[in-house]
Amino acid sequence: MSLVTDRRTLVARAPHPLRAEALRGFPPFAGAAVLLTLGVLLAGSAARWQGGWAETATQTHTTVLIAAPLAAAAGCWQGGRERRRRTEELWGTAVRGRLARFLASALPVALWTAVGYLAAAGLAMLATWPYAQGDRPHPELLPGDTVAVAAAALLGHVVGRAVPTRLAAPLLAIAGYVGLGVPSMSHSGSARHLNPAFPVLAPDAPVWWQPVSMAVWTAGLAFAAVLAYAARRRVTALLPLAAAVAAGAVLTQTGDGLWHEAPLARRQVCDTSTTPAVCVNARYAGMLPQVVDALSGITGKLKGVRNLPVRWEERDHESHDAEAQLPNLMPLGWSVVRGRLTDPREFAWEATAALERRPDCLHSTERMRRADDAVEAYLAPSPVQERFDEIDARGDAAHRADLRKRLAARAELAGMGAEERRDWLSAYFATAGTCDVKGVPAL
Template identity: 65%
Template sequence: MTTTITATPKAAPHPLRAEALRGFPPLAGAAVLLLLGALLPASADTWQGDWAETADHLHDALVIALPFAAAAGCWQGGRERRRRTEELWGTAGRAPLTRLLVSALPVALWVAVGYLLTVALTTLTAWPYVRGDHPHLSPVPGDTAALMAAALLGHVVGRAAPTTLAAPLLGLAGYAGLGTAVYQDAVSPLNPAVPAVDGFWPVWWQPLALAAWTLGLAFAVTLAYAARRRATALAPLAAALAAALLLSTGNGPWRPDPLAHRQVCDTSTTPAVCVNARYSGMLPQVRAALSGVTGKLHGVHNVPVRWSNRGGEPRAGEAALPMLTPFGWSVVRGRMTHREQYAWEAVAALRGDCGEESERMLLADEAVQAYLAPDPQQRDFDDNDAKGDAARRAHLRASQAARAKLAGMAEERRRTWLSAYLAARAACDDKAVPSL
């Protein structure tokens, strides 16, 4: 008896899989990763250690990433023209829309993958330095959808445009258009690359509405170009317009960040030290930077109740704490730098603003500043005054004498003097400033 074995032919891979794993699409995703990977590290000092800044920089990178995604899609869309295989491709049995999507979707997906990998790597590099808050990933879905939409729209342009220069021209036009749209109030809410507002985050439906706006518009254009029944483009177009209306009306798709308006305080010192809750982990470093000042103010009356880090005018009984942000100066990667400068600025805030000062008040200010937290560059300033005209030299001699007298006082007498000085300063009363 003879047994016949019939080999089952292996199923051919789906064209979409072949397009996604070979050729240009994976390179487009790698290019997005490399492009943003070259852009973001240059400003790492300003966002590493701050989740809000990290999210803002990732979102702001769309100004570069969106035109690039559109140019990548456009380049893929003009592939058959460059190969001169348009007529041959037109004889394929698949419908025009299917052929377009098989070619366009891999680029859109890989561009999204490149951006998501950038988000993941940026988050990992920021994590070790964060001193409060939590990752802000809510803009990521809407931003990813916008990149995919840009690639789809670019693909349609690449198929329709009769020139091989369409891709770079589209990228340049997209970059110019996005930058211009930011300053147009009528279209800014619909611009996916509009800069984030500090202290505000999107409401839960904003990424969904942004995805519906951008992808709906992209699919509407795609269907209008390639579908057999172009009326089917009306459905995604209606979704896009509904999303645009939602984004543009009402109170807008943004909500205040609750942490941005809350203070975290250390009340073990006088004045108490309070920082913004977004940077609560920085409180020990701020307290340490001000420890020399608070130690010298122990037992002194009329000091403000606290230093606050609100970012605006301090409330009654408060003094403005020097800002921790923008990162990259006083704070770099979760560590405070220039602690002496920070303490000097904090003491300057204790005095308040009384406008034009008399010579008596000015000499007292300089003496108090030099005693509590001297300017790190004070020696340079003194050297410059010593080389100045007679008035500057005379003021320098008087200032140095006042500083020396305050520093040489007995502890109890100095506390009494500082209490009277702070009371006079709070009332902006030159005559009440105690003499030195």
């Protein structure tokens, strides 16, 4: 009775092989390698995504291009473990079946690499949260991306078991990077939507079932390969293969219909306390006070001036007569970094140029160019304009003469009385958006 009890106790205390594999050895290091690699890549490009939820989602999705080949290489290295240890024959005498032995070795790597990817994505979201100016987190792509990384590890494990060389892991990583990277550069063809690293542009969002279909596509291929290699009845591989084919057909047939613009990206939030009013995209509504403050020097000088646009708008279309195009806040990393305007003075100067709304006039005159320059210098003096002045000051006689005329025009506009200047600016903005040479008031 005691011997039976001791045996039961030993069996109860024996750890499950999958647990032992998951907690010791190579798999945790594989997950740490994925996390560290993606962390370095994301940190290096933080200025382009930190502060925008949609940008953060697309940037972490882009890292699948690195995470999946790295996971495949990790799985491949794990798959060749018994060959390197020369314990293949001993491992083959285990009581458990071939598929169970395969999964006990392969699943921990797939799990840890997926956890590494998820941890990197979670840290990126945490890094964005203090600087986010609107919108909400976008985790829609994470399920499909995570499954794709885990599937790559399983496929890599199959390759590691089947290919008897230590070079299989690095070669597989290179092949995976090329295999995912080259199709991602294609802008045509429905097959590109089968690529788990297919680039997504902010603020595009997937339809709700796209991540599910992508997960079925990648996991189906991985499990089909696993069953074809390790299952006792290899015909069972047809079931996940059929699921993968069905999911792939849905992805390719839907094509560009898999993506839609986020509803918030079509909305504007405005501050109507100024003239012109200031409107920004609702995805970064929190930046509106900064933008209004950057333009306050312009709007303060335009009080009482007529013929102005009704508002500045941050839109990706040609401005109408009643609006002027606000300088681009996006993409992140240029005008905006971590929720702050990088150069408010230059932003204001670009906004002044947008108020002029000059088309490409074939016959622009010196009077028109001088008036535009004087208005920009009065409303929003800019370091860019100062650099042009310095260049002309060091130029030939013609450039120096032109600079003197521009400076004189700026001084004349700045020296006008308040009422006279308002009338002059009203006449000036009445010609905005046209090439009416005669209507431009002289200086």
